[in-house]
Amino acid sequence: MSLNLIMKRIFLLFILLFILSCKKNLPNSTKDELAVLDQKDLRKQNVKIDHQIRKVKKAVIVPKLDGKMDDPIWKEAIWYGFDQRWLGAPYTFNDFFGRYKVVWTPEALYVLVEIKDDVLFDQNKDPLSLWWDDDCVEIFIDADNSGGDHQYSNNAFAYHVALDGNVVDLDKHKKPVLYNNHVSSKRITNGDVSVWEFEIIVYDDTYEEGKVNDPMILKKDQKLGFAIAYNDNDGSKERENFIGSVFIPGEEKNLGWINADIFGTIILEE
Ligand SMILES: [Ca+2]
Numbered sequence: 001m002s003l004n005l006i007m008k009r010i011f012l013l014f015i016l017l018f019i020l021s022c023k024k025n026l027p028n029s030t031k032d033e034l035a036v037l038d039q040k041d042l043r044k045q046n047v048k049i050d051h052q053i054r055k056v057k058k059a060v061i062v063p064k065l066d067g068k069m070d071d072p073i074w075k076e077a078i079w080y081g082f083d084q085r086w087l088g089a090p091y092t093f094n095d096f097f098g099r100y101k102v103v104w105t106p107e108a109l110y111v112l113v114e115i116k117d118d119v120l121f122d123q124n125k126d127p128l129s130l131w132w133d134d135d136c137v138e139i140f141i142d143a144d145n146s147g148g149d150h151q152y153s154n155n156a157f158a159y160h161v162a163l164d165g166n167v168v169d170l171d172k173h174k175k176p177v178l179y180n181n182h183v184s185s186k187r188i189t190n191g192d193v194s195v196w197e198f199e200i201i202v203y204d205d206t207y208e209e210g211k212v213n214d215p216m217i218l219k220k221d222q223k224l225g226f227a228i229a230y231n232d233n234d235g236s237k238e239r240e241n242f243i244g245s246v247f248i249p250g251e252e253k254n255l256g257w258i259n260a261d262i263f264g265t266i267i268l269e270e
Pocket residue numbers: 063064065066067068069070071197
C-alpha cells in the first residue's frame with residue numbers, strides 16, 4: 001500500500017468520525033419534539049384502546065334467519081354472556097339471563113341471541129317513542145373500530161331492535177330514525193326463552209340517511225367495534241335493567257349510545 005493511499009484512508013476515517021460526532025451532538029430537544037408531535041397526532045385521531053378482543057368466525061353457509069339455532073355455523077361459534085349490569089338493581093336468573101354468538105360473511109354480521117326474560121313488555125307501540133324503555137336488544141357497531149363520540153353521528157351505530165323487529169337509532173339531527181334496512185331479525189319465543197337471529201349490514205361513518213350508501217364489504221382480519229345489550233322491562237314505566245356484554249369502567253355505565261370507545265373489539269377470521 002502506498003503512503004499516499006494510507007494518508008487518504010486516514011483522512012476519510014477522520015471525516016467519518018467528524019460526521020458521527022456531529023450527529024451525536026444534535027441537541028436532545030429535536031428528538032423530544034418529534035416524539036411530542038407523534039403523540040399529538042395520536043390524540044387528534046382519538047385512537048381507541050382495543051379491549052375485550054375476540055375473534056369471530058366466518059360463516060361459509062349463511063345462517064337462516066328463522067329464530068332457530070340449528071345452522072352449522074352456530075354449532076362452531078362459542079357463546080358469550082350478557083353479564084354486565086349497566087343500569088338498574090341486581091336481578092335474578094328468573095328475571096334475566098342472556099347469551100350471544102357472532103359470525104360474519106363479506107355481506108353482513110350475524111348475531112344469535114338467547115334471552116330468558118320472565119315478561120316481554122312492549123308498552124310504547126310507536127317505535128320512535130321511548131324505544132329504550134321497552135324490552136329490546138341493542139347492538140352496537142363501529143365499522144372502522146375508530147372509537148370516539150357517535151351520539152349524533154354515524155361514526156358508530158346503536159341499533160335498538162324492538163320485540164316487533166323495528167330498529168331505531170338517533171340521527172345527526174338528534175331525531176330517532178328507523179334503520180330496518182340495516183338490521184333484519186327473527187325471534188321465536190318459547191315460554192320465557194327467546195331465540196333471536198340478526199343480520200346486520202355494516203355501514204361506516206360515511207353513511208348518510210336518505211342517500212344511496214354502499215354497505216361495507218367485510219374482510220378477513222378486519223377489526224370492528226362491537227357490543228350488545230338488553231333493555232329489560234317487565235311492566236315498569238321505565239326500563240328496569242340494561243345489561244351489556246362489555247365491562248365499562250367508572251360510575252357511569254350507560255355510555256354505549258354516546259361513545260364507541262367502550263365497545264369491545266372483534267377481529268374477523270376465516
Ligand atoms: Ca337459524
